[in-house]
Amino acid sequence: MKLVLLSGGSGKRLWPLSNDARSKQFLKILEDKNSNLQSMVQRVWNQLKTAGLEKSTVIATSQSQIEMIQSQLNEEADLIIEPNRRDTFPAIALAASYLYTNKNTDLDEVIAVLPVDPYVDAGFFNRVKDLEKAIHETGSDLVLMGVRPTYPSEKYGYIVPKKKVNELAETIEVARFIEKPTEEAAKELLNQGALWNCGVFGFRLGYLIQLLEGKQYPVQYEELLENYNKLPKISFDYEVVEKTKKITALPYEGYWKDLGTWNTLTEEMATNQIGKGIISEDSMNTHLINELNIPVTVLGIPNAIIAVSPDGILVSDKEKSPKIKEIVGNFNDRPMYEERRWGWYRVLDYAKYDGNQQVLTKRIGIHPGQNLSYQYHLARKETWTVLKGEGIVALNGKLRTVRDGDVLQIQVGDKHAIKAITELEIIEVQAGTELIEEDIVRLCMDWIEIEDICYSKL
Structure with missing residues (x-):
């Protein structure tokens, strides 16, 4: 069985800590067993390791989340990168085509899809393993995992069975779905044996590949990637689940909570x-x-x-x-804090003056052994002031060591990079007319390659 974790979302429900680059699953506000702070994605990844599932897992995510996932999971996860956000159906289709063409996954292999941030106990992932058995034994096109409700919640969607079944039943035939009912309606659903829909489901890879072919979408990964914008911006629930005739649900009896809002998240903070x-x-x-x-x-x-x-x-x-x-929901300000694979940065100040002149000040932390890319800018200059630590700067093909107190001037067009020898912090002041990501022209990322470029200049 292969697992696909969905890591998307714009990060608005836990504003102001979350943003487009740092969605809720990356907030380090939960405690691990050693009382260290960890994020939801780190917690889930450790649970997958305990269940022995991490090597068969891929994470489908957006461009803006790549570096944060790599940083928090120590680059252990296999990532599938969406060119842009288009909801869960395109994301799952892309993941399926990746497994099919790039990983040579057999069409009879069961694929389990789940969100990257469920707050569950360890037994949850052992139950996820049962999706494979349920697919083969029931012959269903889809098998969902549903949580046995503990109270009539208005916050969750419900999986409604075709008929009320014994609570000991291993699987349930699904009749329909109801999204966020009133409390009175939820009470009636509980009497019918309905389950909370936790967004976990499984299918044979061949089922989805055949579905994509039937809709005349590419099934080869590179071709689907190129045509990603042509896929409908729609959820997997609406495009696939609600149109599938034979669906079974697998009840889960253990602890589960969606930590999607501040009031639910704070309930789990230590x-x-x-x-x-x-x-x-x-x-x-x-x-x-x-x-x-x-x-x-x-x-x-x-x-x-x-x-x-x-x-x-x-x-x-x-x-x-x-x-x-x-x-x-309509806030579109640039993220003021981000974690990257090399460290982190925090925006300290931003100002815009007459003539479209802009000044942006950042505090940047770089972990030992990590480096920023070798790059240059078309419309801005930068001033770097080293606050603490020791590093190596590459500037226009030359290398030099820098320490706390050193100041560097980087002009428009200057090729530059920096590597941390010890934990390094710098203040970066950008000044120019285009202080945007598109003004960065990256030449290379690997420090050995950067050193080779500089040594060849000698």
Whole structure:
């Protein structure tokens, strides 16, 4: 069996900590068994390792998330990169074509698809393994995994069986799906033996390849990649699941929660406070998450979430916090904080002056042994000030060592890169008319290759 983890989303539901580059699954606010902070994706990846499933797993993600996944998973995961976000049907189709043509996966192989961020216990992934057996024994085109509900929730979708079955039943024939019912309707669904839809399903690879061929979509990975924009922007549920006739559900009895909103996420946090600040004793059930190096004081505000990041500040009643996506949905500001495979950066200041002149100031951290790419810019110059650590700079074919206090001037067109020998922090001040990603012309990333270029200049 092969697993496909879906890592998408625009990161609006957990604003301001999440953004287009750092969606909810990358927020390091959960504790591992050693009381170290970890993200949802790190937690899931460790659970996959425990279940022995990580080597058969691929992650389908977008361009903006590549470096963060590589950084948090130490480049262990096999990634399938969507050229642009087009919902879950195109993402799953691309993953299937990758397994079919690039990994030579047999058409009878069972593919299990699941979100990258479920909050579950270890038994969940052992149950995922049962999808393979269920596909073969029932002959179903799709087998879903459904969570046995513990209360009549209005927040989740439901898998409704064709007839009420014994709670000990291994599989359930699926009649239909109901999305986020009222509490009264949810109570009736529980009486019918309905399950929470946790977004996990399995199918034979050949089933989806045949479906793509029937719709006259390419099944060869490179061809599908080139024609990705022609795929409909639609969910897998609407395009495939609701049109499939023979569907079975596999009940799961263990713990499961969707940590998609601040109120549900804070329920699983081991501490009420991360970062600088004070929460008064009368601020009961209030959580403070502060990513800035300034103190935040909370007085007499119970049942609240206070989240402080370079992207903004949220102060919200926990029950009202799910509405944040509606309010910030149209925010299109550049991310002010990102993790990359080489380290991280934080935007400290941005200003725009007359004549379209712009100035952007970043604090950049580079991990030992890591480096920025060898690149040049078409419309901006940069000033680097080394705050701490030691590194090697490549500038126009020449190498030099830099240490804290050193300042470098990089003009438009200068070819430059930097590698950290020890943990390195620099302040980068960009000045120009185009302070955008498209102004970066990358020549190479590998430091050995960069050194070869510089030594050839000698």
